[in-house]
Structures are given as C-alpha cells and as structure tokens.
Amino acid sequence: MNSEKVDELIKWDVSGNPDWMKRINxxxxxxxxxxxxxxxQIAMYYNIPVVEFEFYFQLVGSPLExxxxxxxxxxxxxxxxxxxASATTGENVMQAQRFDKLRREMGYQNSVNQIFFGD
Known part of the structure; x- marks a missing residue:
C-alpha cells in the first residue's frame, strides 16, 4: 500500500466530517x-456511537483529539x-483542593477503566 493511500486512511479529512460533528459544541x-x-464518555454524552467517535478521535490531525x-x-x-493566586492571598484554597481531588478521582477511575477494560 503506498504512502498516499495510508495517509488517506489515517488523516482527518474535513470534507468527510461525519454528520454528528455539527452536534458537538x-x-x-x-x-x-x-x-x-x-x-x-463524551461520545455517550453527545449520543454518538462510541466506536465511530473513537475512530475519528484517533485519526492523525483530528480536531476532536x-x-x-x-x-x-x-x-x-x-x-x-x-x-x-490563592496561595499568595490565602483565599479559596479549600475549593481548589476539592476540585483537584475530584479531578484526581476521575483520572484514577479513567486509568483503571483503561487498564482493565481497554476503554
């Protein structure tokens, strides 16, 4: 298979955007x-078939990625x-810590899912 054909298969082509791209804000x-x-999870949120979304997400030059x-x-x-900024003024440190904890927990769960389920 020549390199031009391979490029065509793995690179994002704007002219071939799927219809569901218009639904994504x-x-x-x-x-x-x-x-x-x-x-x-984002594909599910926008009600897009996950496998199809992942295909377009993985393309070289994908705007989704x-x-x-x-x-x-x-x-x-x-x-x-x-x-x-909060560290210098002493303001709102608790809120930043709470959000950071939430983000870490989501990252941990996403990592576990990726390791065990290939998600």
Missing part, C-alpha cells in the same frame, strides 16, 4: 475534557493560576 466539549471525562487535549490543558492552567 466545541467549547462545551473542551470543558468536558477539562473536567476529566474520557472521549468515550486536539480540542480534547486543549480542554485538559486550559483547565489545568486555570486551576494552577487560581491556586497560585
């Missing part, structure tokens, strides 16, 4: 990723900036 999608939901990682980064950066 990308700002909300990023927020769901930042909270700690897995791509599979990019926006997912961006959402995680934005949330982590926001938390870090807020915690840094």
């Amino acid at each position: 990308l700002d909300e999608y990023e927020k769901l990723a930042g909270i700690g939901y897995t791509p599979q 990019y926006r997912y990682k961006r959402g995680q980064l934005l949330q982590q950066a926001k938390e870090g900036l807020n915690m840094a």
